[in-house]
Amino acid sequence: MFKVRLRPSNVEFNVESEETILSAALKVGLVVPYGCKNGACGSCKASIVGGTVDYGDHQKRALSEYEKNNNGLLLCTAKPLSNIEITANLISATKENEPKKMPCRVEKIEIVTEDIAIIRLKLPANQSFSYLPGQYVDILLKDGKRRSYSMANMPNQENVIELHIKHNPGGLLTDSIFDNKSSESPILKEKNILRLEGPLGTFYFRENSKEKILFIASGTGIGPIKAIIENLISENFSREVILYWGVRSPNDLYILEIIENWKNSPLKFTFVPVVSDAKNEDKWKGREGFVHSAIMDDQISLKNFSVYACGSPLMVNAAYDAFTKSRDLDKDHFFSDAFTVASDSQK
Numbered sequence: 001m002f003k004v005r006l007r008p009s010n011v012e013f014n015v016e017s018e019e020t021i022l023s024a025a026l027k028v029g030l031v032v033p034y035g036c037k038n039g040a041c042g043s044c045k046a047s048i049v050g051g052t053v054d055y056g057d058h059q060k061r062a063l064s065e066y067e068k069n070n071n072g073l074l075l076c077t078a079k080p081l082s083n084i085e086i087t088a089n090l091i092s093a094t095k096e097n098e099p100k101k102m103p104c105r106v107e108k109i110e111i112v113t114e115d116i117a118i119i120r121l122k123l124p125a126n127q128s129f130s131y132l133p134g135q136y137v138d139i140l141l142k143d144g145k146r147r148s149y150s151m152a153n154m155p156n157q158e159n160v161i162e163l164h165i166k167h168n169p170g171g172l173l174t175d176s177i178f179d180n181k182s183s184e185s186p187i188l189k190e191k192n193i194l195r196l197e198g199p200l201g202t203f204y205f206r207e208n209s210k211e212k213i214l215f216i217a218s219g220t221g222i223g224p225i226k227a228i229i230e231n232l233i234s235e236n237f238s239r240e241v242i243l244y245w246g247v248r249s250p251n252d253l254y255i256l257e258i259i260e261n262w263k264n265s266p267l268k269f270t271f272v273p274v275v276s277d278a279k280n281e282d283k284w285k286g287r288e289g290f291v292h293s294a295i296m297d298d299q300i301s302l303k304n305f306s307v308y309a310c311g312s313p314l315m316v317n318a319a320y321d322a323f324t325k326s327r328d329l330d331k332d333h334f335f336s337d338a339f340t341v342a343s344d345s346q347k
């Protein structure tokens with residue numbers, strides 16, 4: 001067993017052998033930034049002040065060799081090999097929403113595009129489930145595997161959560177919705193009982209956000225952003241909010257009507273849909289290209305902005321690099337949730 005000390009909070013906790021720093025921290029109620037928990041998204045990146053670690057299995061795009069050589073580590077994969085001191089922000093906000101495991105019933109499955117479905121899960125009426133809009137849940141499968149999906153609505157009295165799920169061909173969970181030929185006993189079927197664990201993740205609105213807010217989503221990354229914006233509207237948030245949503249085809253703008261309605265809210269709201277792969281027959285007259293490039297093209301100075309980005313790791317990383325290097329974005333005001341695809345995980 002080794003000791004881990006976090007800076008600047010000076011909080012200390014123990015890590016058992018073979019345990020990752022992230023799971024040891026969460027076990028004692030200490031919440032540090034994280035997303036995928038499997039070394040793919042980079043959200044849990046921190047830096048070593050002193051001590052050594054086994055870096056564990058991770059993807060290079062989450063932690064490069066260069067970053068490793070310059071004291072970087074991923075809290076979700078690193079295991080201490082000595083007592084260790086780390087610089088990592090300590091977040092306490094989600095302490096009150098401890099993750100728990102519970103059953104849920106598939107209430108409704110609505111296929112909204114050829115490869116996206118909106119699933120509503122009903123949680124037990126006698127169990128309260130509180131979470132911060134933007135967080136995700138894991139669906140627990142029989143073989144011990146889990147699939148992560150963000151919640152796309154805010155907490156509600158009906159105890160219903162909404163997930164936006166994209167088809168991942170070959171994936172056990174999503175093939176059962178989109179592929180008629182697949183499994184005879186689909187897991188995601190109306191009235192089926194599933195088990196889930198949540199709330200998880202640290203993608204949620206920060207009370208100390210800057211004056212203006214920029215949301216950037218790609219694909220179903222709009223889900224958790226929808227939950228955050230609906231919550232802001234319910235709290236009569238009246239500051240400037242800009243949303244860029246990048247999709248492949250205009251048909252993928254599957255919650256367009258809901259978003260258009262946000263213009264009638266107290267928000268000073270601007271919405272820019274961006275399509276990357278429009279065909280002639282689409283007759284798309286709006287913005288084209290990659291969503292983060294559209295923001296760069298618009299020459300917005302992000303000095304007084306907090307940015308919330310959600311979607312593919314490619315988009316999230318490109319946005320972080322471009323905005324912090326060339327648009328004056330304060331690094332501490334970039335919050336993200338990168339959807340990593342592990343089998344048919346899609347959060």
Ligand code: FES
Pocket residue numbers: 034035036037038039040041042043044045062074075076077
């Ligand atoms: S890389 Fe650690 S949480 Fe995603």
